[in-house]
Amino acid sequence: AAKANGGDQYQLFDPELAAASARKLKLENGLRRAAERNEFVLHYQPQVELESGRIIGVEALARWVHPELGLISPYEFIPIAEETGEIISLGRWVVKTACKQLREWQDQGHHLVMAINVSPIQMKRLKFPGFVASELKKNGLSPEALEIEVTESLMQNLDESKRIFNDLKELGVKISIDDFGTGYSSLSVLGAMPIDHLKIDQAFVRFMDTNPKLRPIVKTIIQLGENLGVELIAEGIEEQHIAEELTAYGCRYGQGYLYSRPVPPEEIVRMIEQEHAV
Ligand code: C2E
Numbered sequence: 001a002a003k004a005n006g007g008d009q010y011q012l013f014d015p016e017l018a019a020a021s022a023r024k025l026k027l028e029n030g031l032r033r034a035a036e037r038n039e040f041v042l043h044y045q046p047q048v049e050l051e052s053g054r055i056i057g058v059e060a061l062a063r064w065v066h067p068e069l070g071l072i073s074p075y076e077f078i079p080i081a082e083e084t085g086e087i088i089s090l091g092r093w094v095v096k097t098a099c100k101q102l103r104e105w106q107d108q109g110h111h112l113v114m115a116i117n118v119s120p121i122q123m124k125r126l127k128f129p130g131f132v133a134s135e136l137k138k139n140g141l142s143p144e145a146l147e148i149e150v151t152e153s154l155m156q157n158l159d160e161s162k163r164i165f166n167d168l169k170e171l172g173v174k175i176s177i178d179d180f181g182t183g184y185s186s187l188s189v190l191g192a193m194p195i196d197h198l199k200i201d202q203a204f205v206r207f208m209d210t211n212p213k214l215r216p217i218v219k220t221i222i223q224l225g226e227n228l229g230v231e232l233i234a235e236g237i238e239e240q241h242i243a244e245e246l247t248a249y250g251c252r253y254g255q256g257y258l259y260s261r262p263v264p265p266e267e268i269v270r271m272i273e274q275e276h277a278v
């Protein structure tokens with residue numbers, strides 16, 4: 001790539017770079033129509049109580065099935081949607097779809113907590129707490145069944161975020177800091193926000209065995225959560241011995257490929273029914 005050649009050796013045409021920007025342009029344009037064409041789907045990843053392995057909730061994760069390019073990862077399309085502003089309507093669709101799904105599960109007798117990811121951009125531009133309140137009401141859901149996940153790294157305007165969070169808190173929904181430990185303002189965020197859960201970033205959990213420095217960091221985050229009186233959810237648990245270790249350190253909840261990848265909603269029901277059968 002042009003960049004790798006160093007600043008003084010820019011090529012006039014870089015085919016790799018050209019392909020990347022063509023793809024990005026395609027995604028930018030596609031995003032505008034994706035919702036009305038029903039190209040988004042939500043998959044759900046179980047959140048479990050580590051000690052029992054019991055499913056207590058799910059995290060809704062957006063997927064985009066592009067008509068030409070196939071399945072696009074949210075790691076790729078969410079940042080683009082944030083840039084173009086499409087995140088506002090996508091975010092609305094996520095809230096609506098997740099609430100409808102939760103209603104359906106409750107009607108089937110499955111009482112789960114639904115965690116959704118919300119972009120700070122979306123939180124600020126919509127009248128977000130009011131929108132959430134109306135979707136809950138529309139579906140006859142109690143607010144405790146909904147959990148809002150936000151990444152700390154993007155909460156730059158603390159005062160504004162604090163107001164929004166306080167409104168959500170008043171509404172009764174749960175608030176969770178996603179990817180904890182990888183942002184810039186971890187500790188000041190914790191001091192200022194009414195937080196219910198901390199999610200330990202998978203970057204720490206997944207590599208505990210390979211990088212010996214990560215274990216003390218994980219332990220410290222768990223201690224911090226305990227001292228603050230917030231629940232901890234470890235992300236990216238791929239192995240049983242890691243789950244056991246985390247439990248021993250005092251972390252009660254987790255999610256990861258060990259339990260399940262994100263799956264379509266029918267799969268969640270299947271897993272819960274299997275749980276009840278044993
Ligand atoms: P996140 O909220 O931190 O979600 C966790 C990501 O880690 C998910 O990737 C999940 O599939 C993956 N994961 C879970 N367990 C494991 C594991 O054991 N090992 C490994 N290697 N990975 C695991 P996914 O679904 O690709 O989502 C990526 C990110 O995109 C999410 O990170 C979230 O920040 C964002 N995102 C996804 N859906 C939405 C959405 O509806 N709205 C917004 N604003 N962001 C979303």
Ligand code: MG
Nearest residue numbers: 059117149178
């Ligand atoms: Mg999340």
Ligand code: MG
Nearest residue numbers: 178179201235
């Ligand atoms: Mg995360």
Ligand code: MG
Nearest residue numbers: 151178179201
């Ligand atoms: Mg993340």
